Amino acid sequence: MFEVLAELEYxxxxxxxIYKVNTDEPAEIxxxxxNGxxxxxxDLNLYTVLSQDxxxxxxxQNEEEKRT
Structure with missing residues (x-):
């Protein structure tokens, strides 16, 4: 089972x-x-850009939560 942590546009x-629930595997982009x-x-360069985003x-988001 997967959990979507974020949707990114580039x-x-x-x-x-994507995070695989109940595993020790890291999230993947x-x-x-x-075809859906x-x-x-x-692409390592694309992966790096998206990871930074x-x-x-x-x-x-964490900074906003700390303020409230």
Whole structure:
């Protein structure tokens, strides 16, 4: 079973940060393909950009929660 931690958009493409529930595996970033399935991205540069975007979004959300 998967849990979607975040949905990211980059250059008109949709990506999802996916966590496999009840496992010790780290979250993965997957892309929705044209046929609607999800596939793990294998472009290291793209993975790095999306990882940074996700970390910034999570950091911003944590800061907001601390203020309330």
């Amino acid at each position: 250059e008109g493409r949709s990506f999802y940060v 997957m892309e929705r393909t044209e 399935s999800l596939q793990v991205i294998d 996700y970390k910034q979004a999570v950091g911003s």
